[in-house]
Amino acid sequence: MNLAVNTVLRNARRYGGDDRIDILLSGGRVARIAPAGAIPADGVPDDAEPVDLDGRFVGPGLWDSHVHFTQWVTQSRRFDLSPARSAAEALALTARELRRAPVPPGETLTGYGFRDALWPDAPTRAGLDAVAGNVPVVLASGDLHCGWISSVAAARLGVTVDDTGLLRELPWISVLHDLSARRPPTGAYASAAAAAARRGVVGIVDFENADNAGEWPARVADGVTSLRVEASVWPDRLDDALAAGLRTGLPLDPDGLVTFGRLKVVVDGSLNTGTALCWQPYPGSPSSHGMSLVSPAELTGLLVRADAGGIRPAVHAIGDRANTEVLDVFERLGLPGVIEHAQLLRAADVPRFAALGLVASVQPEHAMDDRDVADRLWAGRTGRAFAYGSLHAAGATVRLGSDAPVAPLDPWQAIASATSRSRDDRDAWHPEQCLPPEAAMAGSARGRLHLTAGDVADVTIVDDDPLRAGRDRLRAMPVAGTLVAGRWTWRDL
Structure with a gap:
């Protein structure tokens, strides 16, 4: 499969800007960005297709940083x-x-x-x-x-x-x-991947409890090519991954659409199930603080083994005690990594994410789905629940995802919830924890807000400026095009 398609995107605009620009995509990368009209026809490859965006907005391709794709x-x-x-x-x-x-x-x-x-x-x-x-x-x-x-x-x-x-x-x-052992047909995966591309998604981090490193290259070979995939591994397959020499970032297919991802470790439960590990007991259950599924000692052993083989960690922690314990393990080991969910945090733990160089991978739609449950089960603590604003203000790297199917695989839902903390006709819930639009967009595009020359040509094209769009417009954001390495995976132009 040839990903290197040459295209000139003319009359585009950057997020937050009004000046028109032209963008040359060549060889799977952003080859040049210049003011509109400054890239002449004889300055591009002969086979490059000119596409007039008529003032649409262009940014780095969007990622969903947490899905269970099957x-x-x-x-x-x-x-x-x-x-x-x-x-x-x-x-x-x-x-x-x-x-x-x-x-x-x-x-x-x-x-x-x-x-x-x-x-x-x-x-x-x-x-x-x-x-x-x-x-x-x-x-x-x-x-x-x-x-x-x-x-x-x-x-x-x-x-x-x-x-x-x-x-x-x-x-x-x-x-x-x-x-889930009997997998859906390949066509169902292709349809779901194409639907994600229609919403501007170029890549996903798949945390399915499965042989992701084996299954995803096979899907790509069968034609599921709309998305990049980081294929995680769970502890029960860690030894096999290490024996095979797999490491985080290793390409798993000839075109590099699938790379080996992180070790996923689930140390506690969830809010709705009442199993997230917390410092305070759940209402009506004075002896219940949630569940510890992997102890700090066990987590330490897993992370040390994985790190020796070049496999980086992503650790699920929802309750505030679970987050404290996971932060403590990362601090003792001096390892970089990702904490998935980070839904309830002690105030003293918020600055530790930035200090330890840890990524907070969060799912903003959960804050809207779970606000009433949190008000009941975490009563008196919700000011530090889903604390995206506090994490951002403290300098933490925040990445956005959906946890699909728990929430839809649609980054615009996450961006809208992150920036507004509201949905439907309800007032904002703890609006002090809103993310600025720039942070939400960057959190959905692996830390980048704008394209620059030399970038891999993973691109999202939208009708409206997401930095100036309101909550409801964000949720319904019209996506005019999506490209992966310069190849169209969705086009409505």
């Missing part, structure tokens, strides 16, 4: 539980789905998207069994940290569930992995 692709095969405001409503949706589409023998009915933290009633295994009958039913929570499983499904999957029917964290993640 789960995102598979989501369309699961019925939607997000409207459920109670266990009873979730059961009613399940019953309706069973009537709508009878489940073939040997198959499992799966739903996705319930959020039970604020439900007035509790899930029970008996309640789900009464609706499911002899059909195996598995319902996944919206944060992917919990599942509600019928007795028939539990028996088929070889797991034990208590009277709630709920399975949480690592045992549940194993079930989720088993459910």
